[in-house]
Amino acid sequence: xxxxxxxxxxxxxxxxxxxxxxxxxxxxxxxxxxxxxxxxxxxxxxxxxxxxxxxxxxxxxxxxxxxxxxxxxxxxxxxxxxxxxxxxxxxxxxxxxxxxxxxxxxxxxxxxx
Amino acid sequence: xxxxxxxxxxxxxxxxxxxxxxxxxxxxxxxxxxxxxxxxxxxxxxxxxxxxxxxxxxxxxxxxxxxxxxxxxxxxxxxxxxxxxxxxxxxxxxxxxxxxxxxxxxxxxxxxxxxxxxxxxxxxxxxxxxxxxxxxxxxxxxxxxxxxxxxxxxxxxxxxxxxxxxxxxxxxxxxxxxxxxxxxxxxxxxxxxxxxxxxxxxxxxxxxxxxxxxxxxxxxxxxxxxxxxxxxxxxxxxxxxxxxxxxxxxxxxxxxxxxxxxxxxxxxxxxxxxxxxxxxxxxxxxxxxxxxxxxxxxxxxxxxxxxxxxxxxxxxxxxxxxxxxxxxxxxxxxxxxxxxxxxxxxxxxxxxxxxxxxxxxxxxxxxxxxxxxxxxxxxxxxxxxxxxxxx
Numbered sequence: 001x002x003x004x005x006x007x008x009x010x011x012x013x014x015x016x017x018x019x020x021x022x023x024x025x026x027x028x029x030x031x032x033x034x035x036x037x038x039x040x041x042x043x044x045x046x047x048x049x050x051x052x053x054x055x056x057x058x059x060x061x062x063x064x065x066x067x068x069x070x071x072x073x074x075x076x077x078x079x080x081x082x083x084x085x086x087x088x089x090x091x092x093x094x095x096x097x098x099x100x101x102x103x104x105x106x107x108x109x110x111x112x113x
Numbered sequence: 114x115x116x117x118x119x120x121x122x123x124x125x126x127x128x129x130x131x132x133x134x135x136x137x138x139x140x141x142x143x144x145x146x147x148x149x150x151x152x153x154x155x156x157x158x159x160x161x162x163x164x165x166x167x168x169x170x171x172x173x174x175x176x177x178x179x180x181x182x183x184x185x186x187x188x189x190x191x192x193x194x195x196x197x198x199x200x201x202x203x204x205x206x207x208x209x210x211x212x213x214x215x216x217x218x219x220x221x222x223x224x225x226x227x228x229x230x231x232x233x234x235x236x237x238x239x240x241x242x243x244x245x246x247x248x249x250x251x252x253x254x255x256x257x258x259x260x261x262x263x264x265x266x267x268x269x270x271x272x273x274x275x276x277x278x279x280x281x282x283x284x285x286x287x288x289x290x291x292x293x294x295x296x297x298x299x300x301x302x303x304x305x306x307x308x309x310x311x312x313x314x315x316x317x318x319x320x321x322x323x324x325x326x327x328x329x330x331x332x333x334x335x336x337x338x339x340x341x342x343x344x345x346x347x348x349x350x351x352x353x354x355x356x357x358x359x360x361x362x363x364x365x366x367x368x369x370x371x372x373x374x375x376x377x378x379x380x381x382x383x384x385x386x387x388x389x390x391x392x393x394x395x396x397x398x399x400x401x402x403x404x405x406x407x408x409x410x411x412x413x414x415x416x417x418x419x420x421x422x423x424x425x426x427x428x429x430x431x432x433x434x435x436x437x438x439x440x441x442x443x444x445x446x447x448x449x450x451x452x453x454x455x456x457x458x459x460x461x462x463x464x465x466x467x468x469x470x471x472x473x474x475x476x477x478x479x480x481x482x483x484x485x486x487x488x489x490x491x492x493x494x495x496x497x498x499x500x501x502x503x504x
Contacts (some may be wrong), residue, residue: 009242011402011412039255040345041246042338044399074412076242076402084307087406089162090464 001028002097004052004063004099006080009045023070028055031066045076052096060100064092115432120171121178124265126211126332128165133192139412141191142198153197156239158309159259161186161193163209165315166262169269169324172317190311204407209258215336218373219343227347235339241303241310243398245335247342249351254342259310261335266300266316267394268334268387271443273319278442297397297450299469303396305405306470312477326383326439333387334369334394340366360422367426386440389420393447400454404462411455468504 022032030053037047048071054063068075068089074088078095082102085091129136152262165186170178194201216235223230235254238244244257244265303310318324344365349358367384374381399412432440454462 011399036414037246039246039248040342041244042341044395045242045244074403074406074408076406086305087402088459089407 001053001055002100004054004080004096005034006050006067006095006099008048008067008071008074008076008078009076010048010071010081011044012046013077021070021072023066024070025066026058026062029053029058029063029066031063031070033070036092046073048073054100060093060096061089063096064089067092067096118179119181120174121182122169122171122318122321124128124167124169124324124328126209127262127265128164128209129207130167130210131213132207133164136192136195136199136202139195141200142194150200152201155241155309156203157193157197158311159239159241160188160196160206162310162313163258163262164189164192165311166265170315170317171321171324172273172319174317179358193311203239206239206258207239207263208235208256210309211261211332211335212237212256212339215332215339218377219336219340219369222369222372223343223347230343230347233343233346243304243395245338245342245346249346252346254339254346256335256339259304260338261331263301263304264334264391264394265327267297267397268330268390269316269318269323270297271390271446272323272326272330272439273316274446275326275439275442276319276323298401298465299472301398302466302469302473305401306466308470308473313472326329329383330390331389333374333384334391336370336373337384337388340369341500343369343485360419363419363422367423371426371430381430381434382436383440384430385432386436386443387422388437389440389444392420393444393451397447397451397454400451401462404454404457404459407459407467411457470476 022030024030031052031054034049034051036049050067050070052063052067068087075092077087078085078092080095080102082098082100083095085095105112140343167189168182168185170182174182196206212235220230233252233254235256236255238255239258239259240257243260244255245260246255247253248255282441289356300314300316302308303313318327341362345360348362348365367388371381371384374384396412396414403412457465
């Protein structure tokens with residue numbers, strides 16, 4: 001299992017986000033909203049930290065879809081340890097792929113230890 | 114024989130005027146800032162961009178101004194690299210010049226009624242997002258310094274059009290038919306794409322009026338957002354949620370900035386257009402993000418009637434007819450831009466973003482970009498010349 005930590009900038013128009021949301025759409029994949037930026041913004045985004053625990057046999061496309069559902073809003077940008085993406089499913093999938101393949105991911109660190 | 118006047122304008126609000134001197138006194142780090150952690154490189158690029166935005170080139174600027182600008186940009190880069198080597202600056206950048214004067218001004222008006230206003234800390238961030246946010250739990254307001262730079266660019270784009278439209282046709286510029294989405298996109302691309310801010314083009318001014326009005330409008334917009342967040346912290350509890358809460362805070366903010374602006378003798382007549390434009394700028398930015406995220410629907414428009422709150426304050430501010438006409442023209446342009454975004458499919462908007470990304474790559478590899486729009490202006494941090502210098 002790998003663990004990815006992503007900082008997601010979200011436009012939460014309806015502000016009905018469940019801060020403690022956790023999704024497990026299939027075995028080997030858990031997406032958890034770890035924290036949501038506190039405060040009140042004039043701007044139109046909140047920072048949400050998402051932690052993804054994923055096994056090797058789960059496609060990155062599914063991971064990206066689960067993240068989009070979990071954050072319950074329109075994704076503006078996503079930042080991981082290895083790179084960044086905008087909110088499109090394709091770019092997010094590419095970022096997830098990059099994070100999973102990067103030696104810098106927490107998962108890789110865990111594996112090494 | 115008198116020398117020709119320099120065709121560039123100084124935006125005294127733009128950067129950290131008070132801190133530039135102390136930064137310049139810091140020892141120069143080895144190298145030019147490359148090879149650092151990506152987050153540090155990004156921060157240096159952003160700081161460079163913000164410092165550099167203190168000067169606005171005129172569209173008719175010639176080689177002399179470009180040389181000055183290149184020299185100035187190098188100085189800004191050097192200051193930014195020093196700032197990047199200063200962990201304290203990166204962790205908690207000082208408030209930019211405009212924010213210091215605005216916060217001090219607003220506090221002085223709030224203090225008699227709300228003495229606790231001095232307990233509210235206002236801090237700057239180098240976040241790459243439009244961001245003004247209040248935190249009840251720590252009595253704090255955060256502002257990202259890039260917010261002002263982006264808003265000034267968007268205001269300048271609209272004022273350029275207003276100024277151009279008021280001129281006699283000029284054979285060099287008559288092809289310009291108003292701002293298009295592609296123009297806006299090019300100048301704000303680092304908000305959406307992985308591009309360092311100091312590689313984004315700078316918008317030139319069509320003339321002194323456009324530059325001056327863009328600066329005034331941005332000052333009002335930033336003051337309004339700060340006043341709004343002061344309102345949240347002073348009027349409400351953190352958990353308070355009411356339908357009319359935002360309108361109440363808006364009223365508070367309008368009243369506060371009008372009193373502040375009236376006393377400084379500048380800009381109170383401009384409050385109505387500046388704040389209306391602000392909402393349109395944010396709506397355009399939001400529409401772009403929704404399309405880039407692949408959504409085909411339009412973001413919901415604010416139907417809460419908050420713009421109505423402004424009316425009595427706008428009357429008190431008594432804008433002149435000229436200001437009303439120009440501000441109204443700008444508002445129509447902004448609405449047209451938003452509708453243009455909303456008409457586009459996610460795929461076509463993404464193509465525009467990629468074209469701009471490619472144009473930037475071409476520019477920095479020494480090729481004349483395939484996409485150059487009127488008012489394109491950039492100065493390479495390594496001293497290279499503006500790709501559009503002679504047009």
